[in-house]
Amino acid sequence: MTTTYELSDLDQIEAESIHIFREVAAEFERPCLLFSGGKDSIVMLRLAEKSYSPASLPFPVMHVDTGHNFPEVLEFRDRRIAEVGARLVVASVQQSIDEGRVTEETGPRASRNRLQTTTLLDAVGEHRFDALFGGARRDEEKARAKERVYSFRDEFGQWDPKKQRPELWNLYNGRIRRGEHIRVFPISNWTELDIWEYIRREGIEIPSIYLAHERPVFERDGMWLADSDHVTRMDGEEVVTRRVRYRTVGDMSCTGAVESTAATLDEVIAEIGATRITERGATRADDRVSEAAMEDRKKEGYF
Amino acid sequence: MELLRFATAGSVDDGKSTLIGRLLYDTKQIFQDQLEAIERTSLQMGNEYTNLALLTDGLRAEREQGITIDVAYRYFATPKRKFIIADTPGHIQYTRNMVTGASTADLALVLVDARNGVVEQSRRHAFLAALLRIPHLVVCVNKLDLVGYGQEAFEKVKAEFREFAMKLDIADLTFIPVSALHGDNIVDRSPNTPWYEGASLLHHLEEVHIASDRNLVDARFPVQYVIRPQSDEHHDYRGYAGTIVGGVFKPGDEVMVLPSGFTSTIASVDTFEGPVDEAFPPMAVTIRLTDDIDLSRGDMICRPGNQPTVSQDVQAMVCWLTEASKLTSRAKLAIKHTTKVARVMVTDLQYRLDINTLHRDESAEALVLNEIGRVSLRCTQPLFFDEYRRNRATGSFVLIDETTNATVAAGMIIGAGA
Numbered sequence: 036m037t038t039t040y041e042l043s044d045l046d047q048i049e050a051e052s053i054h055i056f057r058e059v060a061a062e063f064e065r066p067c068l069l070f071s072g073g074k075d076s077i078v079m080l081r082l083a084e085k086s087y088s089p090a091s092l093p094f095p096v097m098h099v100d101t102g103h104n105f106p107e108v109l110e111f112r113d114r115r116i117a118e119v120g121a122r123l124v125v126a127s128v129q130q131s132i133d134e135g136r137v138t139e140e141t142g143p144r145a146s147r148n149r150l151q152t153t154t155l156l157d158a159v160g161e162h163r164f165d166a167l168f169g170g171a172r173r174d175e176e177k178a179r180a181k182e183r184v185y186s187f188r189d190e191f192g193q194w195d196p197k198k199q200r201p202e203l204w205n206l207y208n209g210r211i212r213r214g215e216h217i218r219v220f221p222i223s224n225w226t227e228l229d230i231w232e233y234i235r236r237e238g239i240e241i242p243s244i245y246l247a248h249e250r251p252v253f254e255r256d257g258m259w260l261a262d263s264d265h266v267t268r269m270d271g272e273e274v275v276t277r278r279v280r281y282r283t284v285g286d287m288s289c290t291g292a293v294e295s296t297a298a299t300l301d302e303v304i305a306e307i308g309a310t311r312i313t314e315r316g317a318t319r320a321d322d323r324v325s326e327a328a329m330e331d332r333k334k335e336g337y338f
Numbered sequence: 339m340e341l342l343r344f345a346t347a348g349s350v351d352d353g354k355s356t357l358i359g360r361l362l363y364d365t366k367q368i369f370q371d372q373l374e375a376i377e378r379t380s381l382q383m384g385n386e387y388t389n390l391a392l393l394t395d396g397l398r399a400e401r402e403q404g405i406t407i408d409v410a411y412r413y414f415a416t417p418k419r420k421f422i423i424a425d426t427p428g429h430i431q432y433t434r435n436m437v438t439g440a441s442t443a444d445l446a447l448v449l450v451d452a453r454n455g456v457v458e459q460s461r462r463h464a465f466l467a468a469l470l471r472i473p474h475l476v477v478c479v480n481k482l483d484l485v486g487y488g489q490e491a492f493e494k495v496k497a498e499f500r501e502f503a504m505k506l507d508i509a510d511l512t513f514i515p516v517s518a519l520h521g522d523n524i525v526d527r528s529p530n531t532p533w534y535e536g537a538s539l540l541h542h543l544e545e546v547h548i549a550s551d552r553n554l555v556d557a558r559f560p561v562q563y564v565i566r567p568q569s570d571e572h573h574d575y576r577g578y579a580g581t582i583v584g585g586v587f588k589p590g591d592e593v594m595v596l597p598s599g600f601t602s603t604i605a606s607v608d609t610f611e612g613p614v615d616e617a618f619p620p621m622a623v624t625i626r627l628t629d630d631i632d633l634s635r636g637d638m639i640c641r642p643g644n645q646p647t648v649s650q651d652v653q654a655m656v657c658w659l660t661e662a663s664k665l666t667s668r669a670k671l672a673i674k675h676t677t678k679v680a681r682v683m684v685t686d687l688q689y690r691l692d693i694n695t696l697h698r699d700e701s702a703e704a705l706v707l708n709e710i711g712r713v714s715l716r717c718t719q720p721l722f723f724d725e726y727r728r729n730r731a732t733g734s735f736v737l738i739d740e741t742t743n744a745t746v747a748a749g750m751i752i753g754a755g756a
Contacts (some may be wrong), residue, residue, distance in 0.1 A: 039549065040549075040554055040586065040618040040619075041340070041549055042339045042620070042621065043339060043340075044340065044341040044402060044419075044420040044735075046621075047341050047620060048341070049622075050581065050620050050621055050622040051620070051622075053622035053624050054562070054581045054620075057562050057563040057579050057580070057622070058562065058563075058677075060563055061563045061635050063564060077369045084610065085609070085610035086579070086622075087563075087565060087579075088608075088609075088610040088624075089565070089567050089569075089571075089572045089575060090565050090566065090567035090568070090569075090572070091567070091569070092574075173410075173411045173413070174412075174413045177359075180411055180412065181409065181410045181411075182412045196408065197408075199408065199436075200744060200745045201434055201437075201438045201659045201736075201745050201748070202745075203437065203438050203441040203442075203728065203734070203736055203748045204441045204731065204734045204736075205442075205581070205731070206674050206675075206735065206736045208674065208736065208738055208743070208745045210672070210738060210740075210743040211743060213745065223411070224411065224413070224422055224531075226413045228415075247568075305527065308608075311404060317750070
């Protein structure tokens with residue numbers, strides 16, 4: 036603590052996020068924290084811990100499980116959530132498929148990405164969640180740059196970018212009717228680099244796939260996709276072993292790896308500082324569908 | 339590293355999006371895939387050059403219509419500072435968005451087209467920046483390339499702007515001649531304007547002194563959430579969680595809690611990492627008191643010798659934010675002020691302010707979307723507030739329509755009284 040009463044940039048955005056976490060716990064009846072095991076949700080979980088300390092989290096943690104996860108990430112999820120002492124709710128895309136709520140795409144480019152929306156919204160209804168914490172950041176994507184911290188969703192879970200509630204100072208309006216909910220994004224103002232610097236500062240553990248490792252991969256659309264049972268390779272897509280790391284954690288079927296030798300957090304941060312491609316542009320097939328891919332999915336109720 | 343939040347405002351064709359695109363581009367915040375995407379779109383739209391404005395227009399309708407619909411947030415950093423830009427559209431119908439973006443800004447950046455000089459919208463932007471008490475205002479006189487980089491056009495805008503700004507309460511006003519399209523005076527001083535002796539825009543953003551903008555005098559801590567762990571280990575723990583919005587709090591400080599008026603002493607200021615020696619804005623902490631007194635969300639911890647105003651009757655300037663309804667006398671609404679939620683009745687609409695001429699229309703009977711006026715409010719419970727000009731956090735509120743749940747107004751408190 037200094038006598039100049041100045042907070043570093045990381046301390047300032049951390050304080051803003053904690054304020055948001057506490058506001059939701061105070062004003063909503065049934066919040067829930069979405070957790071994917073990715074770096075953003077790891078930071079979210081730490082911020083939640085800090086917000087209510089020394090009490091435990093006043094809400095459960097939910098993972099929308101596509102069934103196409105990296106095994107390292109699932110193992111990490113269970114361990115980390117046990118450490119925090121939180122209750123884990125798993126919403127399963129496989130179950131939505133088995134129950135006929137959604138139809139699985141077929142072919143080599145099949146993805147369960149879009150199916151998650153139904154699974155997510157079903158879980159919101161089943162558990163009557165009124166606020167869902169998400170780890171989306173405004174620097175990730177153009178549509179997200181315009182989304183509020185409290186993002187209102189109607190009874191269909193839809194986001195309407197033209198009908199967003201004005202959000203002033205740190206006065207958030209969380210009033211909803213039954214069946215509606217709010218997506219809350221406490222780390223809206225964090226950048227990818229902030230996330231990594233915070234992980235380093237806090238000494239938080241991350242899933243091993245974020246660090247460079249040898250992996251059998253094949254090239255598709257300029258990305259390295261992991262060779263797994265969840266993806267059917269097309270003609271000419273040959274499996275090679277490369278030293279890679281992941282910049283985002285999503286489905287094995289749509290998350291690409293980047294070639295990297297960064298085996299430590301410091302090396303990852305140095306690499307990100309020098310990179311010239313956005314994390315979603317580099318590694319997410321789901322965002323490459325069109326200019327408005329994210330906007331369209333969000334309108335349907337996606338994360 | 340310090341964090342600077344700034345809001346940008348400009349008319350449709352002032353080149354605001356281009357300026358932001360230029361800042362991001364020249365500070366190397368634009369990534370290769372983003373640049374390739376806008377190069378493709380520019381080509382498709384028949385632009386002669388890469389349209390940097392496309393970087394900031396996120397929604398489909400915006401790209402199609404070439405307009406900005408909503409506040410967008412952008413991020414960039416230099417070795418000196420980290421920046422958050424609230425990019426707000428300048429159209430006449432979007433005062434709402436400017437007020438939103440300005441509410442958290444340390445600095446406002448207003449663009450004026452050097453060819454057109456100070457127009458109605460420039461005045462409106464300056465007025466809103468002053469109303470929202472943004473401590474620093476930077477006027478970029480843009481498109482200087484189109485007036486041959488002449489000093490005369492720059493000085494003319496400066497004089498016109500100053501004349502209007504004199505009627506406003508603006509603490510720090512700076513003028514910079516730029517061409518966003520060509521990058522003059524954006525990152526580096528431009529050789530095209532040898533007559534200009536000031537800093538480039540980026541240099542100014544990096545150096546402007548913001549640390550003293552916070553109120554470190556009036557200790558204010560609105561109780562946000564009460565932490566009472568349901569565990570054996572912390573059985574007797576009772577902590578008041580919240581964000582410091584004014585002053586400094588230390589263990590041992592004598593404090594007063596409102597509304598009860600009881601006094602107590604701070605036992606500790608806790609964080610996840612452990613207790614701290616002192617806490618100041620905008621830290622989020624948990625305060626424990628030596629006495630077991632009744633305190634809950636919406637209450638306020640302050641000092642016995644420095645209390646906020648406590649009143650059910652509030653005078654305020656409000657900006658109406660919705661087209662779905664209007665503000666009239668006798669209207670009943672929900673209010674959110676610090677961590678307190680209550681109901682208010684509009685007891686009087688005193689006047690509507692013409693934000694172009696600053697004329698006060700006392701015959702006005704309603705405020706509609708984007709209109710600003712002075713009102714008297716009667717609240718169902720006392721609010722603990724300071725003048726907005728003294729503390730933006732304890733002086734601001736929003737009004738919510740209880741039927742639609744929409745946020746319908748932004749308010750800035752002037753004082754107590756009916």
